[in-house]
Amino acid sequence: MKISESDVEYVAGLANLEALPDEKKELAEQLSRILDYVEQLNRLDVSSVEPTPQVVAGGKHAVRDDRVVARTGSSEAGRTVQLFKVPKVITER
Amino acid sequence: MNLKNITADRLVSLYRSRDLSATEVITEAFREIDRADKDIRAFISLCPERALEEARRVDSRVAAGESIGPLAGVPIAIKDNIATRGVATTCGSKILQGYVPPYSATAVDRLRGAGAIVIGKTNLDEFAMGSSTENSGFFVTRNPHNLERVPGGSSGGSAASVAAGLSLVALGSDTGGSVRQPASFCGVVGLKPTYGRVSRYGLVAFASSLDQIGVLAKTVRECAQTLEIMGGFDAYDSTSAEIPIEGVARNLDRPIRGIRIGIPREYFVEGMDREVKDRLMAGVKLYEGLGCEIHDISLPHTEYAIAAYYLIATAEASSNLARYDGVRYGLRENGAGGLHEMYRKTRMSGFGKEVKRRILLGTYALSAGYYDAYYLKALRVRTLILRDFQKAFERVDLVLTPTAPTAAFKIGEKIDDPLSMYLSDIFTITCNLAGLPGVSIPCGKNSEGLPIGLQLMANHFQESLLLQAAHNFEKAGGFEIS
Numbered sequence: 001m002k003i004s005e006s007d008v009e010y011v012a013g014l015a016n017l018e019a020l021p022d023e024k025k026e027l028a029e030q031l032s033r034i035l036d037y038v039e040q041l042n043r044l045d046v047s048s049v050e051p052t053p054q055v056v057a058g059g060k061h062a063v064r065d066d067r068v069v070a071r072t073g074s075s076e077a078g079r080t081v082q083l084f085k086v087p088k089v090i091t092e093r
Numbered sequence: 094m095n096l097k098n099i100t101a102d103r104l105v106s107l108y109r110s111r112d113l114s115a116t117e118v119i120t121e122a123f124r125e126i127d128r129a130d131k132d133i134r135a136f137i138s139l140c141p142e143r144a145l146e147e148a149r150r151v152d153s154r155v156a157a158g159e160s161i162g163p164l165a166g167v168p169i170a171i172k173d174n175i176a177t178r179g180v181a182t183t184c185g186s187k188i189l190q191g192y193v194p195p196y197s198a199t200a201v202d203r204l205r206g207a208g209a210i211v212i213g214k215t216n217l218d219e220f221a222m223g224s225s226t227e228n229s230g231f232f233v234t235r236n237p238h239n240l241e242r243v244p245g246g247s248s249g250g251s252a253a254s255v256a257a258g259l260s261l262v263a264l265g266s267d268t269g270g271s272v273r274q275p276a277s278f279c280g281v282v283g284l285k286p287t288y289g290r291v292s293r294y295g296l297v298a299f300a301s302s303l304d305q306i307g308v309l310a311k312t313v314r315e316c317a318q319t320l321e322i323m324g325g326f327d328a329y330d331s332t333s334a335e336i337p338i339e340g341v342a343r344n345l346d347r348p349i350r351g352i353r354i355g356i357p358r359e360y361f362v363e364g365m366d367r368e369v370k371d372r373l374m375a376g377v378k379l380y381e382g383l384g385c386e387i388h389d390i391s392l393p394h395t396e397y398a399i400a401a402y403y404l405i406a407t408a409e410a411s412s413n414l415a416r417y418d419g420v421r422y423g424l425r426e427n428g429a430g431g432l433h434e435m436y437r438k439t440r441m442s443g444f445g446k447e448v449k450r451r452i453l454l455g456t457y458a459l460s461a462g463y464y465d466a467y468y469l470k471a472l473r474v475r476t477l478i479l480r481d482f483q484k485a486f487e488r489v490d491l492v493l494t495p496t497a498p499t500a501a502f503k504i505g506e507k508i509d510d511p512l513s514m515y516l517s518d519i520f521t522i523t524c525n526l527a528g529l530p531g532v533s534i535p536c537g538k539n540s541e542g543l544p545i546g547l548q549l550m551a552n553h554f555q556e557s558l559l560l561q562a563a564h565n566f567e568k569a570g571g572f573e574i575s
Contacts, residue, residue: 044397061332
């Protein structure tokens with residue numbers, strides 16, 4: 001699989017990253033090599049095999065009662081991050 | 094007193110008999126860190142005041158005639174991707190610089206509750222992505238056996254701190270071998286428990302379906318004791334298992350005669366380091382001598398493991414690391430142009446090269462048009478790998494392999510070639526894909542004096558048998574210190 005520099009740019013945009021001009025070529029090459037390597041999975045016919053997203057004990061997730069409990073640190077959360085102040089989201093046209 | 098020559102058991106018995114105080118030991122540990130860690134650089138941060146205060150508390154309990162547990166007053170180091178309330182937790186990343194968690198991981202809380210003393214946070218590959226600790230956003234950690242070599246990774250700081258006698262026990266995390274491989278490179282024991290055995294609450298997520306907190310120590314017994322304390326069900330992690338964990342340390346000395354050990358032929362591939370193979374084969378002989386049955390087995394899908402792993406792990410990472418956007422944690426770059434610019438600028442300057450590379454790969458594998466071809470296919474291959482093991486465990490009790498294809502490599506040797514770095518994880522990642530417990534134990538050194546590790550894997554939740562076999566090996570092989 002050949003990854004082009006514009007593919008790198010596109011994927012970087014999806015991931016909220018930017019590919020710097022001097023990194024683009026190297027990244028395209030490295031990702032192409034890695035994807036070439038993973039192509040070997042195509043040697044297997046797995047169309048009838050179920051996917052395994054996670055191996056969980058007993059095959060099911062534990063659930064707890066829906067009940068409010070005091071948690072350590074919850075009062076500190078706001079303080080350490082300055083109440084999540086962010087730059088303005090809406091800009092004028 | 095040097096921590097290199099003592100175990101937790103011995104230390105605690107000296108506390109109990111009042112021949113030694115925790116205050117002395119912790120003071121001495123920080124003195125040793127002062128002296129040795131400027132070369133090794135295992136620690137990102139230290140917490141001496143708090144540690145000494147806790148040491149005094151252990152001493153006064155002993156003075157008051159109260160009983161103390163197996164890890165009371167024992168200095169332990171925590172990998173810096175495990176949350177510690179009030180102590181900076183960076184994940185080795187500039188993007189989390191200055192972040193102080195308002196809570197501790199369940200594993201840390203339980204260990205501290207049992208009297209273990211957290212002395213500091215150890216270096217790692219940024220967000221645990223790497224096999225050498227060279228990808229840390231701050232500095233490189235060196236192998237105490239040879240300062241020109243890597244300590245392995247990503248829990249390189251934790252492995253180095255134990256090997257150098259800077260801490261007695263250290264927590265690490267293992268997503269593809271990140272506890273076992275550095276244990277092998279540094280000549281210590283490294284345990285990765287079954288997925289679900291230890292709560293992941295407070296472990297900063299890299300790849301959630303593969304991550305597991307593990308432990309590094311000089312002896313199997315210390316690993317077993319630590320596991321017993323930190324493991325078990327936790328309501329804060331929906332994947333944690335409600336399966337009892339008691340008795341692991343108590344059963345260590347049981348003989349292992351008649352235990353069936355499988356040697357998967359796919360793991361003894363062309364190109365394996367000669368000396369690694371020789372040490373391994375000597376290890377197999379030792380098990381035979383202990384009365385174990387050795388079986389040739391096959392895990393036929395092993396060759397696909399790295400490809401599947403690097404698709405699954407990066408896909409999960411790209412999703413998990415989306416939260417580092419400058420809003421909630423650590424670093425925030427100026428976003429004069431609005432919110433999206435702030436996100437992008439923060440992520441560009443906060444993440445290192447390898448993390449960005451993996452986010453890109455994972456994003457690509459999940460993106461429209463490629464999801465089925467890459468991510469979903471990898472999950473299906475994962476099923477085949479799991480089935481291989483299920484089949485094998487019908488015939489054998491344990492699987493024995495090398496931990497890594499080589500001993501510790503040189504600093505700088507693989508850093509510019511990500512694929513060859515990924516390939517060095519070949520023997521450890523199947524365990525994570527299948528959710529199994531695995532342990533790396535020292536099995537000798539090569540001609541350059543570098544340690545070599547032997548890996549054992551067991552079926553889900555069979556840590557007791559796994560560690561029993563590991564303990565019998567270290568005892569019989571003379572690798573045990575007491």
